[in-house]
Amino acid sequence: MIPFKNVLIFSPHTDDAELGCGGTISMMRRNNINVSVVIFSDAKISQPEGYSLKNECESSLMELDVNSFSIYGFETRSFRKKSDEISKLIYEKYNEMKPDLVICPCSSDKHPDHHVVYRETVRICRTSIIGFELQHNHSNIENPLFIKLENIDIMNKIKSLSLYKSQVQVLKRPYFETSIIKGSAEIRGIQCDVKVAEMFQAINIII
Numbered sequence: 001m002i003p004f005k006n007v008l009i010f011s012p013h014t015d016d017a018e019l020g021c022g023g024t025i026s027m028m029r030r031n032n033i034n035v036s037v038v039i040f041s042d043a044k045i046s047q048p049e050g051y052s053l054k055n056e057c058e059s060s061l062m063e064l065d066v067n068s069f070s071i072y073g074f075e076t077r078s079f080r081k082k083s084d085e086i087s088k089l090i091y092e093k094y095n096e097m098k099p100d101l102v103i104c105p106c107s108s109d110k111h112p113d114h115h116v117v118y119r120e121t122v123r124i125c126r127t128s129i130i131g132f133e134l135q136h137n138h139s140n141i142e143n144p145l146f147i148k149l150e151n152i153d154i155m156n157k158i159k160s161l162s163l164y165k166s167q168v169q170v171l172k173r174p175y176f177e178t179s180i181i182k183g184s185a186e187i188r189g190i191q192c193d194v195k196v197a198e199m200f201q202a203i204n205i206i207i
């Protein structure tokens with residue numbers, strides 16, 4: 001069991017938290033760990049006509065039974081220009097929630113918005129911090145940390161991601177495919193001698 005009770009996740013866009021750590025969120029909720037998620041961008045400009053990523057994200061996070069979440073309207077790829085506002089929000093949420101674990105993108109994540117969230121999280125938060133893995137955004141993780149999961153957690157992750165109809169049915173994103181999510185969790189499981197796991201970057205660990 002991980003030694004944390006109050007977890008705050010900084011997700012740059014809708015779906016990053018579920019893709020990066022949906023299994024871990026499921027495991028934490030099964031163990032009564034408090035999980036709150038902040039989503040900086042509702043990714044409006046990336047959504048196909050007739051779909052709402054905000055609504056899909058709400059359904060997905062409710063499926064994972066998170067305790068609370070807030071979705072903001074920062075425009076995709078604008079985070080570098082809005083760096084001060086992003087920092088302010090991270091500072092406010094960190095002080096409001098007082099988490100003992102923060103989860104954010106990894107240092108090697110190539111997406112410019114993700115990098116801003118990583119950089120500002122590490123600058124502001126003085127608690128344990130780990131970075132989630134998004135395999136489509138980077139190919140290596142420094143200082144790996146594995147979180148052991150049960151099959152039910154990966155099934156919950158798959159179920160929550162299936163609620164992103166725009167990504168699954170319209171845009172057919174390969175990283176939303178059940179076989180990819182399951183296979184990835186099994187590979188991470190082999191690396192730490194369990195059936196399934198998720199990998200993170202150990203950024204700052206306080207125990």
Ligand SMILES: [Zn+2]
Pocket residue numbers: 012013016111114
């Ligand atoms: Zn993203």
